[in-house]
Amino acid sequence: MKEIANNIYWVGKVDDRKVPFHRLILEKGTSYNAYLIKDKKTALIDTVDMLFGKEFTDAMAEQMDLMTLDYIVINHTEPDHSGALGSLARKALNAKILCTAPAVYELMEMYKLGKERFQVVTHGEELSLGERTLVFYETPFLHTEETMVTYLKEEEILFTCDIFSTHVADSAHLRISELPEDFSILEDYDTYYQLIMDPHRRYVLPMIDVVKPLPLKIIAPSHGYVLDKDLDTYLSVYESHALESKKEISALILYNTMSGNTKKMARMLENELVKEGIKVENINTEKADLEEIYGKIQKADGVLFGTSTKYADIPGNLEVILKELKDLEVEGKPAAAFGSYGWSGEAVEVVEDYLKAAGLRTLRSSDIIKSTGMSDIEFPLRVRFNPENSEKEIKKAAAVFVDVLRY
Ligand code: FEO
Numbered sequence: 428m429k430e431i432a433n434n435i436y437w438v439g440k441v442d443d444r445k446v447p448f449h450r451l452i453l454e455k456g457t458s459y460n461a462y463l464i465k466d467k468k469t470a471l472i473d474t475v476d477m478l479f480g481k482e483f484t485d486a487m488a489e490q491m492d493l494m495t496l497d498y499i500v501i502n503h504t505e506p507d508h509s510g511a512l513g514s515l516a517r518k519a520l521n522a523k524i525l526c527t528a529p530a531v532y533e534l535m536e537m538y539k540l541g542k543e544r545f546q547v548v549t550h551g552e553e554l555s556l557g558e559r560t561l562v563f564y565e566t567p568f569l570h571t572e573e574t575m576v577t578y579l580k581e582e583e584i585l586f587t588c589d590i591f592s593t594h595v596a597d598s599a600h601l602r603i604s605e606l607p608e609d610f611s612i613l614e615d616y617d618t619y620y621q622l623i624m625d626p627h628r629r630y631v632l633p634m635i636d637v638v639k640p641l642p643l644k645i646i647a648p649s650h651g652y653v654l655d656k657d658l659d660t661y662l663s664v665y666e667s668h669a670l671e672s673k674k675e676i677s678a679l680i681l682y683n684t685m686s687g688n689t690k691k692m693a694r695m696l697e698n699e700l701v702k703e704g705i706k707v708e709n710i711n712t713e714k715a716d717l718e719e720i721y722g723k724i725q726k727a728d729g730v731l732f733g734t735s736t737k738y739a740d741i742p743g744n745l746e747v748i749l750k751e752l753k754d755l756e757v758e759g760k761p762a763a764a765f766g767s768y769g770w771s772g773e774a775v776e777v778v779e780d781y782l783k784a785a786g787l788r789t790l791r792s793s794d795i796i797k798s799t800g801m802s803d804i805e806f807p808l809r810v811r812f813n814p815e816n817s818e819k820e821i822k823k824a825a826a827v828f829v830d831v832l833r834y
Contacts, residue, residue, distance in 0.1 A: 428490060431462070431584075431601070431602065431645065431647065431653055431655075432582050432644075433582070434464065434465040434466065435462060435463070435464050435465075435579070435582065436462065436465075437460060437461075437601055437653070438461045438462065438463045438471070438486070438487065438490070439460040439462075440458065440459045440476065440479045440482070440483060441456070441596045441597070441598045442456050442457050442458060442476065442478075442479070442596055443456040443596035443598070444456055446594075448507075448594075449622075449623075449754075451622060453594045455594060455595045455596060455615070456594070456596025457507075457594040457595065457651065458596055458597075458650055458651060459473075459474075459475035459476045459507055459510075459650070460647065460648065460650065460651075460653070461473045461474050461483070461508075461511075461649070462586060462647055463487075463490075463491075464559070464561075464579065466556035466558050467556060467558065468498065468555075468557055469495060469497050469498070469556075470496075470498040470499075470525075470556055471496060471500065471522075472500045472502065472577055472586045472647075473500065473501065473502055473503070473509070473586070473649050474499070474508060474509060474512055474515060475507075475508070475511050476506065476507040477506040477511075478510065479511070480510045480511035480512075480514050481514050483510075483511040483515070484511050487515065488518060493518045493522075494518075494519065494520060494521055495521070496519040496521065496522040497521065497522060497523070497556075498522060498523055498524075498525050498554075498556075498561075499516065499522045499523070499524045499525070500525045500577050500586070501524060501525070501526040502526075502574060502575050502577055502586065502587070502588035502649070503530075503570060503575075503588040503589055503649075504526070504534055504537070504571065504573055505570070505571060505589075508588055508589075508649050509534060509538070512524070512534060512537075512538050512540070513537075513539065513540070516540055516544060522544075523544065523545070523546045524540070524544050524545045525545075525561075525563070526545065526548065526573065527547065527548065527549075527563075527565055527573045527574075527575050528547045528549075528573075529572055530573035531545045531547060533573065548563040548575070549563070550564055550565040550575075551563070553580075558581070559579055559581045559582060560580045560581060561577055561578070561580075562577070562578040562580055563576075563578075564576050564577075564578065564637045566590060566630070566633075566634045566637065567630060567759070568627045568629075568758060568759040569589065569590050569624065569627055569630050569631065569634055570588075570589040570623060570624070570627065570756075571758060572758060572786070574588065574589070576590060576634075576637075578641055582644065583641070583642045583643050583644040584643075584645040584646075584647055585641060585643055585645070586647045586648075586649075587638075587647070587648045587649070588649045589624075589648070589649065589650065590634065590665075591646050591654060591661055591665070592619055592623070592648040592649060592650035592651050593612055593616045593619050593650060593651030593652055594618075594619055594622075594650055594651060595612070595651045595652070600652065602654075602655045603652045603653070603654055603655060603656060603657075604655045604656050606652075612651070612652055613660075613664070616651075616661065616664060619650070619651070620664060620665060620668060623756075624665065624668075625668065625672075625725075625726075626755075626756040626760070627756070627759065628668065628672045629728065629759070629760075630759065631665050631666070631668070631669035632666070632673070634665075635662065635666045635669065638662065639662065639666075643658050646658060646661065672728070675706055676704075676705050676706065676832050676833065677706040677707070677708070677726065677727050677729075678700050678707050678708075678727055678728060678730070678731065678828070678832065679707075679708050679710070679723050679726075679727035679730045679731070680696060680697055680710065680730075680731045680733065681712050681724075681730065681731070681732050681745065681748065682709075682710075682712065682732070682766075683711065683712055683713060683733070683734055683742055683743040683744075684733075685735040685742060686767075686769075688735065688767030688810070688812060688813055688814055689734060689735045689765075689766050690733075691767070691814050691815070692733055692765055692767055692808075692810060692814040692821060693731075693733050693765075694709065695814060695818065695821045695822075696731060696733075696821060696824070696825050697709045699821070699822055699825030699826070699829075700825055700828070703825075703826075703829045705829060705832065708723060708727070710723075712743060712744055712745050713744060717747065717748065717751075720748055721748075721751060721755055724752070724755055724757060725755055727760075728832050729760060729762060729831065729832045730762045730787075731762070731763055731764075731765060731828065732745065732749070732762065732763070732764050733764070733765045733766050734775060735766055735768065735774065736766065736768045736769075736770070736771065736772050736773055736774035736775070739771060739773040739774070740774055740777065741774040741777055741778065745778070746777075746781075749778060749781035749785075752781060752784075752787065753784065753785040753786070755785075757785060758785070758786035759786065759787070759788050760787050760788060761788045761790065761828070761831045762782045762787040762788065762789055762790070763779075763782075763789065763806050763808065763828060764776075764779040764789075764806075764807035764808070765808035765809070765824070766778070766807075766808075766809060766810070767809075767810045767813075767814055768809060768810075768812075769811070772809045772811070775807045775808075775809050778807070779791075788831075789806075790806040790807075790828065790831060792806050805820065805824075806824065806827075808820065808821065
């Protein structure tokens with residue numbers, strides 16, 4: 428336990444392995460920072476990686492009677508932070524698990540916990556611990572949909588889980604104020620942003636809008652260093668990257684084609700997007716390097732996937748790419764399916780199933796009707812034979828996609 432403020436303790440785990448993480452190897456290791464707040468009520472903020480779950484629970488049991496733990500706050504469900512919840516909740520039987528609504532089902536399934544253990548918190552909700560107050564703010568998709576941050580109002584400490592983190596294992600220093608004067612973490616901090624947050628950049632500015640007005644003395648993330656000085660500098664790294672990415676909106680069009688009609692659709696969509704000032708890359712996947720494609724999908728603000736239909740299925744290698752989507756950190760990214768067909772056009776629907784399964788923000792007719800009142804736009808965009816006969820529909824679909832990219 429290390430005290431970071433009055434009766435607030437770091438109780439995490441430093442992991443100095445080369446850590447395999449989201450298709451990366453974290454060469455400098457990382458840490459899983461959890462925090463214990465002692466007040467009239469006791470609250471734990473996040474836990475540690477699943478690999479260290481039992482070790483964490485045993486260490487906590489040595490420090491306190493776990494039956495006196497009142498709350499376990501889960502800001503983010505990924506197992507590098509919620510990993511000790513299963514073992515801990517079975518020993519801290521009086522503790523309520525505080526999380527957002529979408530997190531409940533995930534945590535129930537992951538750790539086989541009953542619904543009665545959970546207490547859903549909503550954006551801006553406050554919870555008194557006695558002398559001090561927790562306030563919860565939803566920050567979706569940073570890093571996954573159910574994510575929130577927790578603010579300890581009287582101490583002006585913000586517990587941000589993945590946000591404002593750094594992947595560095597440093598057992599000797601916890602706060603940046605403990606580091607030598609000439610040592611900067613900015614390069615590692617920026618690398619973390621690029622790797623983990625940039626794919627979700629459209630959600631960064633809404634998060635900054637929530638965080639910036641809060642009086643802040645400490646930002647306590649769940650990887651790497653606790654930020655206890657120069658907070659404006661660290662906030663501005665996120666803000667400036669997110670603002671920069673808004674200046675130029677990019678779309679990626681990936682397609683296969685049998686007779687040339689889906690390629691023609693891809694060109695027509697490209698032309699419409701370019702007219703609206705969107706930067707477009709239009710790629711026939713058969714001729715592309717798949718690893719490069721994965722990088723481009725992550726970078727683009729939105730992706731259109733086009734396919735023709737062969738024997739009721741997706742021809743070529745597009746399906747290989749679609750299967751990879753769930754590992755590419757693209758949840759919430761706008762996407763839509765399109766394609767030309769001759770008989771039934773099932774492949775376009777299959778593409779959409781993949782997009783939905785990977786958590787992309789898939790454009791669907793029902794959503795467009797609800798959000799715009801426009802009922803004559805069909806997504807996924809299916810065109811029979813030559814798309815030149817469907818120019819009006821393609822233009823309208825492109826316009827909706829532009830609106831979603833800009834929103
Ligand atoms: Fe550090 Fe999204 O987990």
